[in-house]
Amino acid sequence: xxxxxxxxxxxxxxxxxxxxxxxxxxxxxxxxxxxxxxxxxxxxxxxxxxxxxxxxxxxxxxxxxxxxxxxxxxxxxxxxxxxxxxxxxxxxxxxxxxxxxxxxxxxxxxxxxxxxxxxxxxxxxxxxxxxxxxxxxxxxxxxxxxxxxxxxxxxxxxxxxxxxxxxxxxxxxxxxxxxxxxxxxxxxxxxxxxxxxxxxxxxxxxxxxxxxxxxxxxxxxxxxxxxxxxxxxxxxxxxx
Amino acid sequence: xxxxxxxxxxxxxxxxxxxxxxxxxxxxxxxxxxxxxxxxxxxxxxxxxxxxxxxxxxxxxxxxxxxxxxxxxxxxxxxxxxxxxxxxxxxxxxxxxxxxxxxxxxxxxxxxxxxxxxxxxxxxxxxxxxxxxxxxxxxxxxxxxxxxxxxxxxxxxxxxxxxxxxxxxxxxxxxxxxxxxxxxxxxxxxxxxxxxxxxxxxxxxxxxxxxxxxxxxxxxx
Numbered sequence: 001x002x003x004x005x006x007x008x009x010x011x012x013x014x015x016x017x018x019x020x021x022x023x024x025x026x027x028x029x030x031x032x033x034x035x036x037x038x039x040x041x042x043x044x045x046x047x048x049x050x051x052x053x054x055x056x057x058x059x060x061x062x063x064x065x066x067x068x069x070x071x072x073x074x075x076x077x078x079x080x081x082x083x084x085x086x087x088x089x090x091x092x093x094x095x096x097x098x099x100x101x102x103x104x105x106x107x108x109x110x111x112x113x114x115x116x117x118x119x120x121x122x123x124x125x126x127x128x129x130x131x132x133x134x135x136x137x138x139x140x141x142x143x144x145x146x147x148x149x150x151x152x153x154x155x156x157x158x159x160x161x162x163x164x165x166x167x168x169x170x171x172x173x174x175x176x177x178x179x180x181x182x183x184x185x186x187x188x189x190x191x192x193x194x195x196x197x198x199x200x201x202x203x204x205x206x207x208x209x210x211x212x213x214x215x216x217x218x219x220x221x222x223x224x225x226x227x228x229x230x231x232x233x234x235x236x237x238x239x240x
Numbered sequence: 241x242x243x244x245x246x247x248x249x250x251x252x253x254x255x256x257x258x259x260x261x262x263x264x265x266x267x268x269x270x271x272x273x274x275x276x277x278x279x280x281x282x283x284x285x286x287x288x289x290x291x292x293x294x295x296x297x298x299x300x301x302x303x304x305x306x307x308x309x310x311x312x313x314x315x316x317x318x319x320x321x322x323x324x325x326x327x328x329x330x331x332x333x334x335x336x337x338x339x340x341x342x343x344x345x346x347x348x349x350x351x352x353x354x355x356x357x358x359x360x361x362x363x364x365x366x367x368x369x370x371x372x373x374x375x376x377x378x379x380x381x382x383x384x385x386x387x388x389x390x391x392x393x394x395x396x397x398x399x400x401x402x403x404x405x406x407x408x409x410x411x412x413x414x415x416x417x418x419x420x421x422x423x424x425x426x427x428x429x430x431x432x433x434x435x436x437x438x439x440x441x442x443x444x445x446x447x448x449x450x451x452x453x454x455x456x457x458x459x460x461x
Contacts, residue, residue, distance in 0.1 A: 048384065052344065052350075052388075053344075054302075054342060054343055054344025055344055055347070055350045057342060057343070058342075058343045058344065058350075058354070058396075058406070059350065059354050061403060061405065061406075062404055063398045063402045063403060064402035072350070072353065074347065074350070074366075075349045076349030076350050076351075076352050077349075093302075093303060093306060093307075093312070093342065094306070094307045095301070095303030095307055096303075098325060100325065136297075137297065137323065138297050138384040138385055139384055141387070142302065142388055151400060152312055152398040152399075152402075153400060154400065155311070156311045156312045156313040156338070156398070157310055157311050158306070158307070158310050158311065190307065223353050223354060224353075226356070229357060230349075230353065230357075
């Protein structure tokens with residue numbers, strides 16, 4: 001593993017964003033066990049190109065996200081690949097907590113009263129980060145909820161599994177194109193915890209090793225080989 | 241799976257239109273009206289989006305709909321929610337049993353990934369969505385608003401270990417889904433032209449849109 005370029009932690013219930021360059025590796029760390037990290041992805045060259053959960057799931061025949069999967073844009077390109085994952089199951093279907101959900105589950109708070117312990121929600125967090133780049137509510141899409149496992153039973157019912165959370169779980173994302181990353185650390189909307197969960201997220205940035213022919217994401221499905229080819233064409237034409 | 245028949249007779253409908261595969265439908269259904277979509281020949285996919293007619297920035301949200309009902313399938317009784325978690329429509333009848341909203345719409349670009357790079361010029365649902373909103377600018381919709389849709393009549397089971405399968409259809413000729421509008425909605429349907437997916441036996445077929453009461457939908461094409 002190459003040297004860390006930058007490492008930081010985001011407290012619970014906060015939001016942040018950055019543009020990551022092609023070839024950067026982002027490691028997310030569940031520092032204490034039980035963090036949820038909401039994430040949305042955009043192409044900085046054309047913000048209309050955004051993370052598409054349905055395309056990601058159907059082209060890899062999966063409901064969960066884990067090692068070997070690629071996160072696709074709606075334009076058939078790969079924003080990033082999951083090159084390693086010790087958690088095993090990440091949700092990308094359940095969306096965000098909202099102001100109403102947080103108030104219903106964990107009570108109302110205000111900045112005036114609670115200062116930085118106010119209980120922020122995922123939806124409004126994305127609105128704030130998106131607006132920094134001229135994006136709005138219409139530009140939001142189904143997000144990833146890193147470190148949150150929601151399984152489905154035979155009847156289609158959603159089952160949030162708190163037992164999947166482990167302190168020290170890591171997921172490593174290799175960015176396959178320049179990508180605007182919006183993220184928050186607000187609780188998963190189905191988290192049954194009695195109190196607003198306060199779990200921090202660690203994150204680290206490194207230079208990723210080159211993609212080799214035996215790469216796990218390139219080879220996990222024939223669809224991904226075609227996705228990587230779409231990225232190659234994109235970069236060939238853009239002069240990256 | 242839950243089957244619920246409708247008491248409404250098509251002869252009493254205020255609007256009927258057959259939509260061939262590869263075409264789109266766009267129109268307004270007013271609050272309190274009922275819209276039925278009929279799978280005329282079976283195992284078709286009707287890729288459908290909804291917008292608030294009064295504020296089209298508010299759109300159908302697959303994530304909010306599934307999470308709030310706690311189930312990944314759409315069936316009779318499902319309340320279709322917007323991205324503001326407001327009820328848009330309620331499924332009042334369904335003779336299929338369940339419908340997908342995880343698989344999204346086919347697009348020329350995703351077809352390159354799913355099937356082959358040289359499939360990129362084959363007709364796809366997203367092209368129909370984009371043509372529909374381009375030819376009907378009065379709705380104020382753009383590519384930003386092409387959210388994750390419902391695939392009426394499609395069967396996409398999730399397995400307990402986290403897999404997603406595109407199974408044989410559970411629909412058949414004449415089966416339908418019916419919804420009551422809980423607000424004034426713009427209905428946007430792409431009748432799927434997909435030729436590469438066995439879910440429709442490689443044979444896309446027409447659907448019918450039927451509306452009871454309310455105003456006659458505005459025609460897009």
